[in-house]
Amino acid sequence: MNARQTTTEPICNLQSAICKPGEAFSVGVARVDVTPPLTIPHLAIAPRHGFFKGVHDPLFAKAIVVGDGERRVALVTVDSIGIARRVAGLERDFIAEVRWCAHEQCGIGPEDIMLCATHAHSTPDLGGFRSLAQHPGAMAWLDALRDQLASVIAMADRATGPARLKVGRGTVAGLGAGRRLRGTDGRLYYWRDRPPNDEIADWGISDDEVVVLSFERLDGAPAAVLFHFMCHPTTVQVNPLVSADFPGVAAALIEQVTGCEGAMFIQGACGATVPVRLTTDFDDVGRYGHMLGGEVVKQVARMSAPDCPCEQVRVECAVRQLSTTTVLSANVLGEGLLTPPLPGPTGLLES
Structure with missing residues (x-):
């Protein structure tokens, strides 16, 4: 394992960006339990939809709302394999519905709301890999989930x-x-079928870096911790128990140790990265979660010191207008890769 290459060098230096007292952000955090009923399927192998037999640990949706006095933005993380626009059917846009419902509850612009899935595989098939419409009760559950995701944004805003x-x-x-x-x-x-180390020419893509964003109240109390890491949460993939996998363990550890109001896992470009042991073992879920959460706790502790070396940094990001799903579909249609999409829901924004 020591021969495995990573895309980044180990980083030990602490970098901080702190607003001056008069320039503090406004930050709110909230959570809601989104553990599904056992009638909602997960993505299996064959057949592609399987059903859970129980719940190992709950699934959560967490929201953070950040404002600078002029504009508010919201980020929602969901313990889910994905969040597809057409998960509720081709005639609906689930993401647009969540954004619009949240906008009606708290006034945040739909274009300022982002949904992010942890990509944990032991969760309902919200990625749209197979239609949920054939399963009794699934559409009613999706409507309830939409309302939960919108409400958690409004709760964080309050x-x-x-x-x-x-x-x-x-x-x-x-x-x-x-x-x-x-x-x-x-x-x-494939990783599980790899030859001996001395017969490997290229170890593939992985990244051991974890980036930690720690929001502190002005009295130093932790408010929210966002942590970004790149790895498939497939430790217990295709098993009969609902689980948030190692990101759930990591978030729970961070919240317990730091006392923050919410710890949110932000998935990286994990398509080519898997857990090293490739098990279906909940003991490994705990190990990975403690490894990741422990490093985040260490960084939060270091940054909490009053004499922490820091500098104020302002980052300007280039912004471009995103294409609507209609434009994107039209571009693909021009290459003959898709059939024409059905019209989006009336009165709902697409962005």
Whole structure:
């Protein structure tokens, strides 16, 4: 394992960006339990939809609302394999519905609301891989989930208060590994079928860096912790129990140790990265979660010190107008890859 390459060098330096007292953000956090009934299927292998037999640990949707005095933005993370626009059917746009419902409840612009899935696989099939319409009760559950996601944004908006932001970076070695490797014979190997180390020419893509955003109240109390890491949460993929996998364990540990109001996992570009042990073992879920959560706790602790070396940094990001789903579909249609989409829901924004 020591021979495995990563896309970043280990980073030990602490970097912080703190608003001056008069320039603090307004920050609010909220959560809601979105654990599904057992009648809602998960994505299986064959057949593609399977059903859970119980719940190992609950699933959550968490929202953070951040404002600068002029504009408010909301980010929602969901313990889910994905969140597809057409998960409720081709005639509906689920994401647009969530955004619009939240806008009606708290006034945040639909274009200022982002939904993010942890990509945990032991969760309902919200990724739209197979239609849920054939399953009794699924549409009613999706409507309830839409309302929950909108409501958690409104709850976070009502809980806002002054806070400052600190940013740190750490490393979590030994959790993720490249999914596909190239041997010295020129062949591609899946991680579980890899040859001996001395017969591997390219260890594939992985990234051990974890980026931590810590929002503190002005008295130093932790408000919210966002942590970004790249690895498939597939430790217990295709098993009969609902689970948020290792991101859920990590978030719970961070909240317990730091006392923050909410810890939110932000998934990275994990397509080519899997857990190193490739088990269906909840013991490994705990190990990975403690490894990741422990590093985040360390960074939050370092940043909480009153003499923490820091500097104020303002970052200007280039902004471009995103194409609507209609335009994107038209571009693909021009290449003959899709059939024409049905019209979107009347009165709902698409962005």
